[in-house]
Structure formats: structure tokens, C-alpha cells
Amino acid sequence: MPRVTVQLTLPPDTPPGTLFLTGDHRAWSDDPTGWTFRDGVLPAELPDGLLAQVKVRRVNPDGTTTEEGDAWGGRARAHRIKVRGDTTVSLTVAGWQDASGGAARPTRSAPPREETVLDAPWGAQSVRLWWPAGHEGPLPLLILHDGQNVFDEAPTFAGDSWDAAGAAQALADAGHPVRIAALPVNDDRSRRYVPFPFELNGFDSGADEYADWIIGTLLPHLHARFGPVPAQDTALAGSSFGGLITAFAGLRDPGTYGTLGVFSPAVWPADFAFLRWMAGRGDLHSRVWVDMGDHEGSSMQGAQEVITLARDLTAQLAPHVAEARFTVGEGHWHDEPAWRERLPAFLRWWRGAGVAGGLFEHPASRSGQPI
Structure with a gap:
């Protein structure tokens, strides 16, 4: 060695x-x-x-x-x-590390504009909201999982965020304003995001409960507050287990989300049960973005295997959705800095503003052509 x-x-x-x-x-x-x-x-x-x-x-x-x-x-x-x-x-x-927990750490990214709390079966659920100044009515809506990691660095796990507000502000400056609703999660993450029983959720999945809450509580609240947003302008996105719950919720409830952002999906729980569950499922009105970094694995060979798995997942979805796109982040690991770098391209693709910069792009069509 x-x-x-x-x-x-x-x-x-x-x-x-x-x-x-x-x-x-x-x-x-x-x-x-x-x-x-x-x-x-x-x-x-x-x-x-x-x-x-x-x-x-x-x-x-x-x-x-x-x-x-x-x-x-x-x-x-x-x-x-x-x-x-x-x-x-x-x-x-x-x-x-010390008892302060980094309380004095300066913020590099913009915080949400507003934070509210809604009742949920698991207790109080925080909702972190951002939208560009001057746009107070209905806007295309992006719901993000792992909301503690997507805005400012203060609540993040290791001091890195997606800088979602910065990416969305750039999109607004280009003429495509959107609203973001980010949902923080706690130590119950594996239960809420993984739709199959396995060791980390104590063999007790709460993913259906979480997906039901988004449809039955979160969306009605946001529509009442800001005005209704049609499904084709509603996107759901997340990374790792957040990518898994995004794909699961979108395929479970076709017609609810017009776009799914499946970043670095962790589909391995319960012996890759998701891959068996998704067979034949789809939504012909939904567009799906799947991506993976080329350093997401324990070895270079393992990273290539993960890329192949995500590419095959996209190819399986392609005949069953309106559009499927697979991208690879060059030099990207399984972490917030990588997802921060890929988020702007996803936002541009979602809103039809083009995709460019730093990614290998592999569009897939419903014809099932190789990607």
C-alpha cells in the first residue's frame, strides 16, 4: 500500500x-x-x-x-x-471546539428573511423563508430539506451552507424570482427522510408522515399566506437522504411537484429498497434533476460506482417523467460546499434560465435514450 x-x-x-x-x-x-x-x-x-x-x-x-x-x-x-x-x-x-459552539463565527451567507413555526405530528416544525425584496405576491416555490444548512452558516453542522439566498437572489436579478421554504431537521433525520425501515431509523420510517405533512399543512399554509402556486411551479429538493425523500415524495404523489431536485441521493438503506420501490413509478408532468459528485465514495472506484448508480437511476426514470437530467460535479465530495456549487445550475434549469458552468451535463429524454 x-x-x-x-x-x-x-x-x-x-x-x-x-x-x-x-x-x-x-x-x-x-x-x-x-x-x-x-x-x-x-x-x-x-x-x-x-x-x-x-x-x-x-x-x-x-x-x-x-x-x-x-x-x-x-x-x-x-x-x-x-x-x-x-x-x-x-x-x-x-x-x-469549545463550549461556545462557534457562536462568534461570522456569517458569510444571507439568513432567511423570516422564520415561522407550524404544528407537525413530530412537534413544532420550523419553516425558514426567503424571497427577493419587492416580490410579495405568489412566486414559484422551492421547498428544501435540511433547512438548517441552506441559508446562513450559524445553524449548520460544520460551518458551511448552500447559500440558497445568494443563489436565488442571482436568479431574481436575472428575471426569475422564486420563494424558498427550508425545513430544518434534527436527530430524527433518518426516520423522517428514509422511507424504509433500517438501522438508523430504528426500523420505523416516518417518511410517509413527513410527505403527508408537506402536502396537508405546509403547502396550504404557504398558499394562504402568499397566494396559490400551481404544481408546475412548485419544486422539492434536497441532498443525500434529503435527495432520497425528494425522489420518494415526488414519485409517491404525482402531480404535486413540477420539479424534483435530487442531489447526491443516498439510496442504499434497506439494501437499496428505493430502487425496487421506484420501478415503474413516475410523473409525466414532472421534471427530475439527479446529480452526483465524482468524489462521493470511499475510493475512486467506489465514487465511479456511485455515479453509475445515479446515472442508471436517472435512465430508469426518464421514460416515466417529463424530463430527466443527470449531472456530475467535477471534484465534488458529499458535502455542503459541493451542493452550494451545484444549486445555482439547478435553479436556472428549474426556471428555464439555462444551465452552465462546472458540471458535466447529461440530459435524458422520455424515450429512454442512454445518458
């Missing part, structure tokens, strides 16, 4: 402790054995072609463990490692 040398650069105020490397290549283990840095250097043997997201953690003198963070004490984005032969990887730790 290739020999990889990992070199650390630490902030000057790093407390004493044992530093070690963890990541998805070792299931984010807290055991430092075999992965400890000595004088800021870690020699390791890693599989060729490995794609790994890693972080540095510190075992403190009292036995507790602290993970690296951003410069404000909040969570930090994982470092990315791609192994191609013997190599040296340099990692810079910006800071360490």
Missing part, C-alpha cells in the same frame, strides 16, 4: 494532549492506537485510490477527547485526503 505522511500545523494555543487522526476510513473511531502524531507527523499506509474525510482529535490529560474545530470554537469541515501513490498530506488545524 502507498505510504502516506500526514503533517500537522497547529494553532499556537493548542492545549497539551495526545493528537491522533480519525475519519471515515476508520469509522470516526476515538481510539488513538496506531494513528497518533509524533512531533506533528503521522506515517501511515493507506489503500491506493482511497477517498477519506479526516479530522484531528486530542486526548486531554483528564482522558476526555476534543475534536479540532474552526477558529471560533465551532465544528470544522473535515479535511479531504485522496491517495494516489506515496504522498505527503499537510493538515492545518484552525482551532479546537
Whole structure:
């Protein structure tokens, strides 16, 4: 296996402790054995072609463990490692997580214009709303899952957002204003977004309940507040498990959404049950966008397999929908920065404003032609 040398650069105020490397290549283990840095250097043997997201953690003198963070004490984005032969990887730790949770972190992206709370079977559901100034009446509507990650960085998991307001403002400036309703989710995400019972939702899916709530509560509320929006101008979108629930809800309830944004769909739960469930389902009035980054996997080979899976999913859908488009994000990993980069192209495609920049585009037609 290739020999990889990992070199650390630490902030000057790093407390004493044992530093070690963890990541998805070792299931984010807290055991430092075999992965400890000595004088800021870690020699390791890693599989060729490995794609790994890693972080540095510190075992403190009292036995507790602290993970690296951003410069404000909040969570930090994982470092990315791609192994191609013997190599040296340099990692810079910006800071360490603390009790503040990054409260002082400056915001890079615009927050929602308004936040409201609606009743839901699972409790109070926040709805984060944005629309361009000067457009107070009915507008094409985009409903986004994982609403904690799509506007400003403050509520995000690791300090990165989709910058949905920035992308939508650019679209409005080009003459295509839209309204966004983003739905934050908590630790119940796997239950709400995965429509099949599996380990992470305790074998108790709540996806039907969630999809019913969008149709029965959210849409009537928004229509009453801002004016009715026809189905052809209503879009549903999300990433990973959010992409899965988007595809499920759209195919489950044909005629409800004119456009589905299926970003990096995670279709693996319950032994790929979604692929069996979707067979023959469709909506001849709906357009579907499916995408995937070319670094979404544990290895370069695995990433190509995921791309093939998403491309095949799109091809299966193509005869059963009005339009299906598959795109690949070059150099994109499975994270918010990648979805932030692909969102503007999706918005332009949704509103008929064209698609350009940074993506390999593969339109599919209802004739089922290869993509």
C-alpha cells in the first residue's frame, strides 16, 4: 500500500494532549492506537485510490477527547485526503471546539428573511423563508430539506451552507424570482427522510408522515399566506437522504411537484429498497434533476460506482417523467460546499434560465435514450 505522511500545523494555543487522526476510513473511531502524531507527523499506509474525510482529535490529560474545530470554537469541515501513490498530506488545524459552539463565527451567507413555526405530528416544525425584496405576491416555490444548512452558516453542522439566498437572489436579478421554504431537521433525520425501515431509523420510517405533512399543512399554509402556486411551479429538493425523500415524495404523489431536485441521493438503506420501490413509478408532468459528485465514495472506484448508480437511476426514470437530467460535479465530495456549487445550475434549469458552468451535463429524454 502507498505510504502516506500526514503533517500537522497547529494553532499556537493548542492545549497539551495526545493528537491522533480519525475519519471515515476508520469509522470516526476515538481510539488513538496506531494513528497518533509524533512531533506533528503521522506515517501511515493507506489503500491506493482511497477517498477519506479526516479530522484531528486530542486526548486531554483528564482522558476526555476534543475534536479540532474552526477558529471560533465551532465544528470544522473535515479535511479531504485522496491517495494516489506515496504522498505527503499537510493538515492545518484552525482551532479546537469549545463550549461556545462557534457562536462568534461570522456569517458569510444571507439568513432567511423570516422564520415561522407550524404544528407537525413530530412537534413544532420550523419553516425558514426567503424571497427577493419587492416580490410579495405568489412566486414559484422551492421547498428544501435540511433547512438548517441552506441559508446562513450559524445553524449548520460544520460551518458551511448552500447559500440558497445568494443563489436565488442571482436568479431574481436575472428575471426569475422564486420563494424558498427550508425545513430544518434534527436527530430524527433518518426516520423522517428514509422511507424504509433500517438501522438508523430504528426500523420505523416516518417518511410517509413527513410527505403527508408537506402536502396537508405546509403547502396550504404557504398558499394562504402568499397566494396559490400551481404544481408546475412548485419544486422539492434536497441532498443525500434529503435527495432520497425528494425522489420518494415526488414519485409517491404525482402531480404535486413540477420539479424534483435530487442531489447526491443516498439510496442504499434497506439494501437499496428505493430502487425496487421506484420501478415503474413516475410523473409525466414532472421534471427530475439527479446529480452526483465524482468524489462521493470511499475510493475512486467506489465514487465511479456511485455515479453509475445515479446515472442508471436517472435512465430508469426518464421514460416515466417529463424530463430527466443527470449531472456530475467535477471534484465534488458529499458535502455542503459541493451542493452550494451545484444549486445555482439547478435553479436556472428549474426556471428555464439555462444551465452552465462546472458540471458535466447529461440530459435524458422520455424515450429512454442512454445518458
